[in-house]
Structure formats: C-alpha cells, structure tokens
Amino acid sequence: MRIGIIGGGIGGLTLAQALRAKNIDVIVFDRDPGPWRTPGYRLHLSGEALSALRQGLPERFEQAIRASGTGPEAFRTFSIMDHRGKTQFLIPSPAGEDLAMIGRVPLRTILAAEMEDIIRWGVRYERYEERESGVRLYFNNAASEKVDILVGADGVRSLVGRQLLGRPSAKSAGIIGIAGKTLLTDAIRISLNKDLYQGPGFVIGPKGVGAFYTIHDLSGGSVLDGGTTNSLIRTEEPYMVWSVAAPLSIYSADPAKLTSGQLMEETLRLIRDWSPVYRQIVQQATPNSAAAFPFWFPAALAPWMSRRVTLIGDAIHPMPPTAGLGASTAIIDAVTLAQLLATTTDAADALKAYQTEMLKYAPRAVDEARPPLIWQQRFANPLLRVTAMQVFFPAANAFVKWKTQFKSRT
Ligand SMILES: Cc1cc2nc3c(=O)[nH]c(=O)nc-3n(C[C@H](O)[C@H](O)[C@H](O)COP(=O)(O)OP(=O)(O)OC[C@H]3O[C@@H](n4cnc5c(N)ncnc54)[C@H](O)[C@@H]3O)c2cc1C
Structure with a gap:
C-alpha cells in the first residue's frame, strides 16, 4: 500500500513519520x-498532542521537540491585560498540565528529519483522479x-478538500490578524509587564481590537546533542x-494585499492609543x-464519502x-490515521474509522477557539x-x- 500526502506541514509530516515508523x-x-x-x-503543543507524538513516532522526535522548545x-499564567x-x-x-512551545521552523525541521527520500519539496499539487x-x-x-490512498494535509485552502467535498473546507471568521516577531532586546525586556515572563498575555483594546503577546526564550535550557533529529536547533534568539x-x-x-512594512504601519494605526510598550514591540x-x-x-x-481520499x-x-x-x-x-491504517485490514475501513474518531474530537477543539473571538467582539462596546x-x-x-491562598493554607 502506498500513501500519498499532499502537504508537508505539521500534520502531513507527522503522518509521514508515523507511517514510516510502521513500515x-x-x-x-x-x-x-x-x-x-x-x-x-x-x-503551542498541547499535552494530548505530545502524548500522540509519543505513541506514534519514535521517542527521539518528542525528545528533540522538547529540547528545541x-x-x-x-x-x-495567562494574563488578560488592558491596552x-x-x-x-x-x-x-x-x-x-503538560505542553511544549516550539518555533514553527524548528518543529517542521524536526518532523521532516530522516525523510530526504520520502519528501518531494518544491512540487505544486493541482488535482487528483480517483x-x-x-x-x-x-x-x-x-x-x-x-x-493507493491520498491524504490532503494541504492546509486551510486545501485543493484536495475542495475537490473531495465539492466546496471549500474553510469559511472566513471575519477577523484578520497581523503577527510579527520582535527580538527581545534589553530595552524591550525592561519595559515589559513582568507577567509576560510567566506566560502569554491577551490585551483587550478599544474598538474590538485585541492582541496576543508571548515570549519565546530558550536561553537556560538544555541542549541535546547527537542523532539526526536532536542535534538541531537551539539556535533561536529570544523573541516576542x-x-x-x-x-x-x-x-x-x-x-x-499589504507588504510586511505596510502591515506594521497598519498595526501601529490600530494600536495608536495603546501603551508605548506595545507600540515599541511592533516598531x-x-x-x-x-x-x-x-x-x-x-x-x-x-462526514464525506471516499474509499481512497481523506483529509487531516x-x-x-x-x-x-x-x-x-x-x-x-x-x-x-495524523497519529490516529496512521494507527488505523496500520491495524485495519481494509484501508477504506481505516479511513472511515478515522473520520468517525476525528469528527468526535475536532469540533471540540474548534469550539474552544470561539469564546475569545466572541468576547473580543462584545468588548467593542465601550460600556x-x-x-x-x-x-x-x-x-x-x-x-x-483568595482561592490560591486558601488552598496553600489548607
Ligand atoms: C498566527 C498563528 C498562530 C498559531 N498558533 C498556534 C499554536 O500556538 N498552536 C497550535 O496548535 N496551532 C496554532 N496555529 C494553527 C496551526 O499553525 C495550524 O493549525 C497548523 O499549521 C495546521 O497544520 P496542517 O499540517 O494542517 O497545515 P499546514 O501546517 O498549514 O501545512 C500545509 C502544507 O501544505 C502545503 N501545501 C498547500 N497547498 C499545496 C499545494 N497545492 N501543493 C503542494 N503543497 C501544498 C503548504 O506548503 C504547507 O506546508 C496558529 C496559526 C496561526 C495563523
């Protein structure tokens, strides 16, 4: 059985490693x-995702991810801040609670390791015929x-999904984010709210504008050495x-439609009345x-119908x-699908079982993403x-x- 995966992002690479591990x-x-x-x-990788990686991939991948993040x-903590x-x-x-936080490039590099003969980079997929x-x-x-089997792991504007479902798999949430990265210079370190050193923060600003800030600082951690995957990547400088x-x-x-420089200007316009610290980070x-x-x-x-094509x-x-x-x-x-493909005699049954499983947990994850957006919209009302x-x-x-103090006394 030969599995073709369109998309070597987080899901596609994890699936390829998990299938490779099962020969x-x-x-x-x-x-x-x-x-x-x-x-x-x-x-941010959740405890469930780390546990899936542990189950589906050789141990060295989880080790490399933890060592690189x-x-x-x-x-x-998570702080809610004002503007x-x-x-x-x-x-x-x-x-x-278990979790790992890792840069996207290090994560993707680790997940692609040891698969030079399996990944075809620079190839643009268009369509399939079943x-x-x-x-x-x-x-x-x-x-x-x-x-024999096609897995669409080609992200939010999936062409595999569009053909399989006969429609786009995504619809706009009506919100657009502009994200960037700023090196943690001494000037920025000194000016930051100290709670951001304990964990990420979300700023509720006026007019329905919100912002997320998080520090990624690997200094002080241990470096793993040796091995293809874990000789990587503790090279990122601290950034926000x-x-x-x-x-x-x-x-x-x-x-x-804006360039990176124009996006920075647009961001500064959106947060023009905010604290100079937030503005300095963007500048x-x-x-x-x-x-x-x-x-x-x-x-x-x-659910969708196909004996040979699926989506992750x-x-x-x-x-x-x-x-x-x-x-x-x-x-x-990725790990759920790989396990089912490895343990189910008929691949079509494995795809069906994967759909049933995924349609149980994925809607819950999508629902968890909704409340912050609803609150951000409500807080557009100044009162x-x-x-x-x-x-x-x-x-x-x-x-x-009070609850924390009460717990520590009892
Ligand atoms: C600002 C931001 C912050 C985020 N933070 C988090 C976070 O903290 N934690 C978290 O869990 N998630 C986070 N996410 C979401 C996360 O990035 C995605 O859900 C995740 O990358 C999805 O993985 P994927 O493999 O499905 O798709 P992707 O990682 O997007 O991979 C899709 C791949 O398909 C390839 N591709 C697409 N079309 C074609 C084509 N026609 N031919 C060939 N290749 C193609 C692309 O090149 C890409 O490599 C964040 C997203 C954003 C935008």
Whole structure:
C-alpha cells in the first residue's frame, strides 16, 4: 500500500513519520522548497498532542521537540491585560498540565528529519483522479504519480478538500490578524509587564481590537546533542511573538494585499492609543516578519464519502489561533490515521474509522477557539469593556488570589 500526502506541514509530516515508523510506504509532496520556508512563529503543543507524538513516532522526535522548545515553565499564567499595559486578570495554568512551545521552523525541521527520500519539496499539487485501482495525482510542475490512498494535509485552502467535498473546507471568521516577531532586546525586556515572563498575555483594546503577546526564550535550557533529529536547533534568539487581531471592517486596506512594512504601519494605526510598550514591540519588529493571518472556521464538519481520499489538519478543520489547538489537532489526526491504517485490514475501513474518531474530537477543539473571538467582539462596546475592566476582572482576580491562598493554607 502506498500513501500519498499532499502537504508537508505539521500534520502531513507527522503522518509521514508515523507511517514510516510502521513500515508503510509513503510519499509527501509540498510546494515549499524546504521546511525552513514557513510562515508563523512559535506554536503551542498541547499535552494530548505530545502524548500522540509519543505513541506514534519514535521517542527521539518528542525528545528533540522538547529540547528545541520550552515547556510548562514558560506558561505558568495567562494574563488578560488592558491596552495601557496593566494586568487585569491573571489566570494560573492548571497544575501538572503538560505542553511544549516550539518555533514553527524548528518543529517542521524536526518532523521532516530522516525523510530526504520520502519528501518531494518544491512540487505544486493541482488535482487528483480517483479510480478503482488507485488515485492519480497531478502537479503543476512535476509528472503525475499513482498512490493507493491520498491524504490532503494541504492546509486551510486545501485543493484536495475542495475537490473531495465539492466546496471549500474553510469559511472566513471575519477577523484578520497581523503577527510579527520582535527580538527581545534589553530595552524591550525592561519595559515589559513582568507577567509576560510567566506566560502569554491577551490585551483587550478599544474598538474590538485585541492582541496576543508571548515570549519565546530558550536561553537556560538544555541542549541535546547527537542523532539526526536532536542535534538541531537551539539556535533561536529570544523573541516576542505579537499578533494584533481585528474585524476586517476596521482595517484601512485588505491586510492580505499589504507588504510586511505596510502591515506594521497598519498595526501601529490600530494600536495608536495603546501603551508605548506595545507600540515599541511592533516598531522594533524583525524586518519582513509581519504577516497577515485571516482567521478561519470549518465550512461544515460533516462526514464525506471516499474509499481512497481523506483529509487531516487545517484541510478539514481550520480554526482560529485563539485556543492554540490547530497544530495539536493536526498531530492528533495524523497519529490516529496512521494507527488505523496500520491495524485495519481494509484501508477504506481505516479511513472511515478515522473520520468517525476525528469528527468526535475536532469540533471540540474548534469550539474552544470561539469564546475569545466572541468576547473580543462584545468588548467593542465601550460600556461593556469598561465594566469588565473595572468590575469583573478585578473581582475575578481577587477570587483567584483568595482561592490560591486558601488552598496553600489548607
Ligand atoms: C498566527 C498563528 C498562530 C498559531 N498558533 C498556534 C499554536 O500556538 N498552536 C497550535 O496548535 N496551532 C496554532 N496555529 C494553527 C496551526 O499553525 C495550524 O493549525 C497548523 O499549521 C495546521 O497544520 P496542517 O499540517 O494542517 O497545515 P499546514 O501546517 O498549514 O501545512 C500545509 C502544507 O501544505 C502545503 N501545501 C498547500 N497547498 C499545496 C499545494 N497545492 N501543493 C503542494 N503543497 C501544498 C503548504 O506548503 C504547507 O506546508 C496558529 C496559526 C496561526 C495563523
């Protein structure tokens, strides 16, 4: 059985590694020239995703991911802040929660390791033909290929998904984010709200504009050496990821059409009344690091019919980054599908069983991403925002502090 995967992103590479570990013949096609060509910065991987990686991939991959990123020590709290830079509500992370935070390029590089003969980089997929004997894949810049099973792991604008479902798999959430990366210079370190050193923060600004800030600082961690995968990647300098999000109607131009420099200017316009600290972070962003990220939801998460073609990750369940679960869910899909393909005699039954499983957990992950967007929209109302800042958050903060003190006394 030969499995063809379109998309060597987080989900597609995890699936290829998991199939390879089970000695199943697999080939991956990606339009990028290599794993280093990837938009986006630091990703949060949930405990469930790490556990899936442990089950599906050789141990060295999880080790390399942990060694190339940070763990729960970098996510002790989550702060809700106002646009003046003050924390309004400090939420402690659940005790014992497992997680890893890793740059997107290191993660993709680790997941692509040892697969030079399996991944075809720089190949742009166009369409497939499903036949009784297999699936033929057609590319814009390479000869066609035949596989037995096709997996669309080609992300949010999936062409495999569009052909399989007869419609796009994603619909716009009406919100666009502009994200960038800023090196953590001494000047920025000194000026930051100290709560950001305990974990990420979300700023609720006026007019429905919100922003997410998180520090990614690998200094002080241990470096693994040796081995193809884990000799990588503790080379990232400490940086801050920032992402400002607002409804499309608030932007002065369509962010998708702006250059990186114009996106920085647009961001500064959106946060012009905010604390100078937030503005300084954007002003000092790494050149060309700002990019626009439209937020998506699945157009419909419903079963589809095919004995040979399936979808994983954003190709079937795109979700806004607000719960930080998109990559994690793609990893869980990949390991679930690989296990079913390895243990089910008929591949068509494996695809069916995968769909049933995925349609149980993926809608929950999508739902987790909704509330922050709903609240961001509600806080566009100035009265509601001021009430929340002056009454609700201080009260919630006092309650959490009291609960923590009470627990430590008993
Ligand atoms: C700003 C931002 C922050 C995020 N933060 C988090 C986070 O903290 N935690 C988290 O879990 N998720 C996060 N996400 C979501 C996460 O990035 C995605 O859910 C995840 O990358 C999905 O993986 P995937 O494999 O499905 O798709 P992708 O990783 O997008 O991979 C798709 C691949 O398909 C390839 N491709 C597409 N079309 C073609 C074609 N025609 N031919 C050949 N190749 C093709 C692309 O080159 C790409 O490599 C974030 C997203 C954004 C935008």
